[in-house]
Amino acid sequence: MGRIEKAFASAKKPAFIGFTVAGDPDKTTCIRIARALIAGGTDILELGVPFSDPVADGQTIQKADERALAAGTTPDTVFEIVTEIRKESDVPIVFLTYYNIVYRRGIERFYREAKDAGVDGILIADLPVEESEEVCEVAALCGIDPVFLITQTTSDERIKKIAEKARGFLYLVAVLGVTGVRDQVSDGAIDLLNRVRKHTGLPLALGFGISTPAHARTCTRAGAEGVIVGSAIVEIVEKNLGKPVSMERDLRTYVSQMKKDL
Amino acid sequence: MTTQGRYGKYGGQYVSETLMSALIELEDAYSRVYKDPQFTRNLTDLYTEYAGRETPLTFCPNASRELGCKIYLKREDLVHGGSHKLNNTLGQALLAKQMGKKRLIAETGAGQHGVATAIVGAALGIPVEVYMGEVDTRRQALNVFRMELMGAKVIPVKSGTRTLKDAINEALRDWVANVRNTYYLIGSVVGPHPYPLMVRDFQSVIGREAKAQVMKKEGRLPDAVVACVGGGSNAIGIFHPFLADDVELIGVEAGGEGIETGKHSATLCTGDTGVLHGTLSYLLQDEHGQVLPTHSISAGLDYPGVGPEHAMLRDKHRVTYTAVNDPEVLDAFRFLSKTEGIIPALESAHAVAYVMQNAERFDKDDIVIINLSGRGDKDVAEVAGMIEKC
Ligand SMILES: Cc1ncc(COP(=O)(O)O)c(C=O)c1O
Numbered sequence: 001m002g003r004i005e006k007a008f009a010s011a012k013k014p015a016f017i018g019f020t021v022a023g024d025p026d027k028t029t030c031i032r033i034a035r036a037l038i039a040g041g042t043d044i045l046e047l048g049v050p051f052s053d054p055v056a057d058g059q060t061i062q063k064a065d066e067r068a069l070a071a072g073t074t075p076d077t078v079f080e081i082v083t084e085i086r087k088e089s090d091v092p093i094v095f096l097t098y099y100n101i102v103y104r105r106g107i108e109r110f111y112r113e114a115k116d117a118g119v120d121g122i123l124i125a126d127l128p129v130e131e132s133e134e135v136c137e138v139a140a141l142c143g144i145d146p147v148f149l150i151t152q153t154t155s156d157e158r159i160k161k162i163a164e165k166a167r168g169f170l171y172l173v174a175v176l177g178v179t180g181v182r183d184q185v186s187d188g189a190i191d192l193l194n195r196v197r198k199h200t201g202l203p204l205a206l207g208f209g210i211s212t213p214a215h216a217r218t219c220t221r222a223g224a225e226g227v228i229v230g231s232a233i234v235e236i237v238e239k240n241l242g243k244p245v246s247m248e249r250d251l252r253t254y255v256s257q258m259k260k261d262l
Numbered sequence: 263m264t265t266q267g268r269y270g271k272y273g274g275q276y277v278s279e280t281l282m283s284a285l286i287e288l289e290d291a292y293s294r295v296y297k298d299p300q301f302t303r304n305l306t307d308l309y310t311e312y313a314g315r316e317t318p319l320t321f322c323p324n325a326s327r328e329l330g331c332k333i334y335l336k337r338e339d340l341v342h343g344g345s346h347k348l349n350n351t352l353g354q355a356l357l358a359k360q361m362g363k364k365r366l367i368a369e370t371g372a373g374q375h376g377v378a379t380a381i382v383g384a385a386l387g388i389p390v391e392v393y394m395g396e397v398d399t400r401r402q403a404l405n406v407f408r409m410e411l412m413g414a415k416v417i418p419v420k421s422g423t424r425t426l427k428d429a430i431n432e433a434l435r436d437w438v439a440n441v442r443n444t445y446y447l448i449g450s451v452v453g454p455h456p457y458p459l460m461v462r463d464f465q466s467v468i469g470r471e472a473k474a475q476v477m478k479k480e481g482r483l484p485d486a487v488v489a490c491v492g493g494g495s496n497a498i499g500i501f502h503p504f505l506a507d508d509v510e511l512i513g514v515e516a517g518g519e520g521i522e523t524g525k526h527s528a529t530l531c532t533g534d535t536g537v538l539h540g541t542l543s544y545l546l547q548d549e550h551g552q553v554l555p556t557h558s559i560s561a562g563l564d565y566p567g568v569g570p571e572h573a574m575l576r577d578k579h580r581v582t583y584t585a586v587n588d589p590e591v592l593d594a595f596r597f598l599s600k601t602e603g604i605i606p607a608l609e610s611a612h613a614v615a616y617v618m619q620n621a622e623r624f625d626k627d628d629i630v631i632i633n634l635s636g637r638g639d640k641d642v643a644e645v646a647g648m649i650e651k652c
Pocket of ligand 1: 345346371372373374375449450451490491492493494495496497561562563607609610635636637
């Protein structure tokens with residue numbers, strides 16, 4: 001059983017999946033951020049591999065990608081960050097990236113290096129299931145879970161197709177739109193959860209727009225096995241740039257509050 | 263994936279999951295109108311009655327004498343709006359209307375595609391919002407005014423490099439958020455399937471007309487057809503009907519300040535394969551796959567990607583892709599203005615510059631067709647500034 005599957009299977013409560021951009025604002029601080037997220041109780045760590053043109057992301061994460069790239073972050077840096085985290089933690093790690101980063105390095109090389117560093121799953125935001133055959137084959141060979149997005153516009157027919165290829169968990173997009181903090185969790189998100197549930201036994205995690213304990217509760221009461229928080233975490237990083245000690249403290253506090261009544 | 267969306271290994275649909283349903287809906291709608299004679303009639307009517315087609319294939323006696331071959335210009339500068347862009351926006355807007363979409367969004371670099379979208383929005387009664395890099399809104403302020411005059415809303419894009427690439431990113435983000443009622447009207451043969459196919463089909467009117475016109479005037483096919491390549495829509499539009507013929511096809515990219523300086527937009531000449539904006543094609547990128555900033559004297563060629571069909575035609579050696587630099591483009595801009603009284607768009611001046619530079623390759627009786635994709639009125643203020651500086 002892989003780390004992701006184990007995390008969901010053994011959890012007594014729904015999982016908190018925390019996202020940060022690898023290399024934001026630089027390699028050393030990013031490792032401290034990851035530690036703080038884990039110390040606060042993050043069950044699965046999601047790392048964004050920064051890309052120059054992150055079209056699935058809103059302003060907050062775009063700016064984090066820009067900071068990471070300006071600091072010279074490359075896939076090598078990202079793998080080094082994972083290696084560092086792995087020395088001290090067994091938390092499942094999932095990459096979230098864009099296809100050109102993987103394509104450019106070579107699919108096999110990217111997945112092999114990711115596996116060697118200790119990555120458990122990879123989600124490619126601009127690789128729909130129709131284009132994913134080669135990636136899924138390589139992922140299976142390397143023992144990495146291919147994670148896919150499902151959105152409110154995904155048809156039942158495509159949900160089935162995606163659920164067949166996906167491993168680890170399914171990432172349900174709670175909004176029609178890009179990443180970024182929103183006021184509330186929409187009814188559409190809960191409808192989506194119920195619709196996907198009919199087609200798969202995989203754990204379902206809701207993400208995009210979720211930032212408060214109340215949001216998280218809405219999702220988990222409706223039966224989500226996990227919630228994914230990205231922009232809210234990156235906003236804490238952004239507010240504390242240059243102040244790593246208060247950054248770590250705020251992140252730890254935030255995650256433990258989010259976790260409290262999941 | 264249907265083989266339809268692929269050009270060799272290039273093309274495809276590399277988009278976020280939210281957009282897949284929209285692309286499937288679009289594919290479906292397009293495959294229906296493609297065969298619908300009523301749709302074709304409506305579009306042809308708009309081409310003739312509104313856009314001013316067919317455009318002339320103008321013989322240039324003075325330029326021919328100077329360059330030592332028979333120069334013809336395909337006059338897309340005379341299309342309403344001042345460039346070939348309207349051929350595509352009319353087609354796509356008709357389709358959007360048929361699909362019941364209530365809102366058009368578009369990206370624009372130089373502003374020509376934004377203007378062409380604003381035109382169809384006004385003509386067909388659909389609200390238009392245009393994303394434009396903040397840098398370009400300043401470079402092409404007159405086009406911003408034009409779009410607003412025709413009722414379009416122009417949204418300056420402040421992210422990334424603040425040029426065309428980021429305008430497309432922002433349009434894609436808008437589309438993801440408003441996918442149910444919004445039609446994304448892409449301005450070139452780029453983006454995910456079915457855009458490269460659809461835009462090519464709508465722009466192929468250029469080549470079909472040119473072929474018939476040259477047959478009528480000269481009784482034979484041309485020796486060469488030359489077009490500038492940004493995303494590649496005017497080029498594929500004129501090339502496509504000649505692909506199966508024994509005609510040399512030449513695509514001219516923006517060499518900017520020179521390939522060796524790195525400040526250029528010559529994607530097919532120097533790029534590697536990669537994925538941007540939903541399609542696998544050639545791409546200007548660094549060794550890690552990050553997209554590089556581009557440069558060109560002409561905002562319309564300032565794009566790090568290129569249409570996937572061009573990528574295939576390059577690999578097959580069916581089309582020759584080359585580049586000319588900014589100073590030669592300025593020379594061509596002045597040359598055509600002076601010799602023929604036709605001020606070309608800086609984009610189109612790239613094609614003219616290629617023929618000037620390679621005039622010795624052609625004999626006196628050789629027929630060379632240059633696709634004059636747009637008129638240069640939008641560029642005169644900027645060129646005047648540059649000439650002053652020199
Ligand atoms: C006059 C003109 N020609 C050419 C282009 C480049 O686009 P494409 O390569 O799609 O024809 C533009 C783009 O703005 C343009 O305005």
